[in-house]
Amino acid sequence: MANINRREFGKLAGAIGFAGTGTSVFGSFAIAQGAAKVVIVGGGAGGATVAHYVKKGDPKLDVTLIEPNPRYSSSFFSNLYLGGFRTLQSLSHDYAGLTKLGVKVVRDYASDVDTAAKVVKTRGGRSFSYDRLVLSPGIDIKYDSIAGYSRDAATVMPHAYTTDEAQKKLLKSQLDAMKDGGTVIVAPPGNPFRCPPGPYERVCMIAHQLKMKKPKSKLIVLDPKKAFSKQPVFMEAYERYYKGIVEVNLTTEIDNFGVVRVDPKTREVEIKDGKKFKGDVVNIIPQQRAGEIAIKAGCAEGDWCPVNPESFASKKVDNVYVLGDAAIATDMPKSAFSANSQAKVVAADILTALASKEKFPARFRNTCWSMVAPDDGIKVLANYAPKDGMLDPSGSFVSKRGEDADVRKQNYAESVSWYDSITADMFAKTAAAPAAKKKG
Ligand SMILES: Cc1cc2nc3c(=O)[nH]c(=O)nc-3n(C[C@H](O)[C@H](O)[C@H](O)COP(=O)(O)OP(=O)(O)OC[C@H]3O[C@@H](n4cnc5c(N)ncnc54)[C@H](O)[C@@H]3O)c2cc1C
Structure with a gap:
């Protein structure tokens, strides 16, 4: 090839x-x-x-x-x-x-x-x-697109979405250090953003690690969108390979799963509906700009x-x-x-x-x-x-x-x-x- x-x-x-x-x-x-x-x-x-x-x-x-x-x-x-x-x-x-x-x-x-x-x-x-x-x-990350998120907050809740090597390392080390039975949250952004399938490939890759090393753990996706790139095949993969680990929450007419607020001290995130989720590892991928x-x-x-x-x-x-x-x-x-x-x-x-x-x-x-x-x-x-x-x-x-x-x-x-x-x-x-x- x-x-x-x-x-x-x-x-x-x-x-x-x-x-x-x-x-x-x-x-x-x-x-x-x-x-x-x-x-x-x-x-x-x-x-x-x-x-x-x-x-x-x-x-x-x-x-x-x-x-x-x-x-x-x-x-x-x-x-x-x-x-x-x-x-x-x-x-x-x-x-x-x-x-x-x-x-x-x-x-x-x-x-x-x-x-x-x-x-x-x-x-x-x-x-x-x-x-x-x-x-x-x-891209530049729009830190202010989510209340409580900032450059400092990204050292606790990494985006790992740019060429910054330290961000990638941080997310990986947090995942490696997490206990079995822990919760990972991945929060993709709304359109348009860098690499439309990127967050969903990331879900597969993190879930693969959890399945191999920490099978009691969970991965929760909190998405402000109703649909995403290559969705049918990603959903098939989540079902086939990562059943019981990955939970995908897409925004619907009834619920909006877009993360609007984070608290790096407690590692809690709040979605638009006001509901809160707590993660051991929280990967926030905010809105972006040129x-x-x-x-x-x-x-x-x-x-x-x-x-x-x-x-x-x-x-x-x-x-x-x-x-x-x-x-x-x-x-x-x-x-x-x-x-x-x-x-x-x-x-x-x-x-x-x-x-x-x-x-x-x-x-x-x-x-x-x-x-x-x-x-x-x-x-x-x-x-x-x-x-x-x-x-x-x-x-x-x-x-x-x-x-x-x-x-x-x-x-x-x-x-x-x-x-x-x-x-x-x-x-x-x-x-x-x-x-x-x-x-x-
Ligand atoms: C998790 C993830 C997975 C991805 N997977 C794929 C994939 O499988 N296939 C694919 O095609 N794409 C993928 N992408 C997308 C891809 O990385 C980007 O679309 C691509 O890198 C964009 O190229 P660019 O030149 O616009 O920016 P970049 O490649 O990010 O390059 C920008 C450069 O500009 C420099 N820079 C910024 N500001 C200044 C300044 N003021 N002065 C000097 N230098 C500056 C930066 O340091 C950086 O080196 C992925 C992205 C992510 C986050």
Whole structure:
């Protein structure tokens, strides 16, 4: 499957004009003004991929990637860490490949953007001028969306929903330390949020650990929504593998299970109906918004950033692109696969503008796999193309209930292969990282 996935990446890149690119004709813009400058904020699924493809597309361009962390700790596959199928280290990636390619990787936090002067400022006191700016800062947690929740409260009731490694570690250590017979609460957010199937895969992974090590325990899901991604197949998995452990409470016409208040001291949560639940481990996943820098740059309308679906150029600020979770990508889910796919379109648009590369029609793709049990993976996928200002889905597929074990095993194998492929693609690794280290 590794080859199939790499071919898919190749096809995608080829479709937007990258196949075989190494050096290129240097565009008139860059010749006139010295090396044109591309500044990218955020070295994750979107930003790192843009840096890779812009630099590879035209090595003469001056490409700067601003990212505060020396290593990227992926949110994707972090549920598998909770389930004991991955180490935390296997989620961690450095920027050596991008540096080797010639990208200037700056370890700093972008604190502001002067879009009139076309300058990015950093907490470290530096300034970076740009011809094109790319913002892929991911999400910020809206701590104030739940009364009593805060950065401090998250050190007791972790969200574990960002690239913050400490949050993942904290949730895992709380689960490991919990007594048999304990209660875990998982509180997913309302739409829209990062990785729609993420909380429900997490339920499976935590439940798997409980089943193996603490079978008298319970996992309660308190959800403000009436429905969720891949619901029939997740519900089938809860029934098949985790019966008696997992209890899913979805909001109905009668009850609203959205968590509105938490008390970190007692580890109690209150739902909209006023009912209280007490957990030994409480995983609160609050509402989210585009990373702060996109909002400061003036790219947001409300919590998220509207973009032109042909290019992911900001609809609000000239010469700025917003992609990944921070963007409003209409029907395209907020996923690493989506961000990586969008990044190639952004890179192509920049290369057209700054290096006279031919422009190809934008095409996007997303696939989200979720692991529900050992060797059992489910998936949802679709292609997207710009149409009437939206991203129009086609060729959709979603896993069904009652599928053969072989199909599910194959899905899981695909997902492992995809993880290696996408991280190699994001960070310009010459060879993919070793395959997933499955524990035990
Ligand atoms: C539990 C979970 C499971 C998931 N599973 C999957 C999956 O199976 N498949 C999938 O495709 N997706 C999955 N996702 C979603 C995926 O992780 C995100 O959609 C993806 O990472 C978004 O890419 P991004 O570039 O927008 O943000 P990120 O990848 O989060 O990158 C943002 C980067 O920007 C940096 N940054 C932020 N602000 C600044 C600033 N001001 N200055 C400099 N740098 C800054 C951050 O440090 C970070 O490195 C999952 C997410 C979670 C939480």
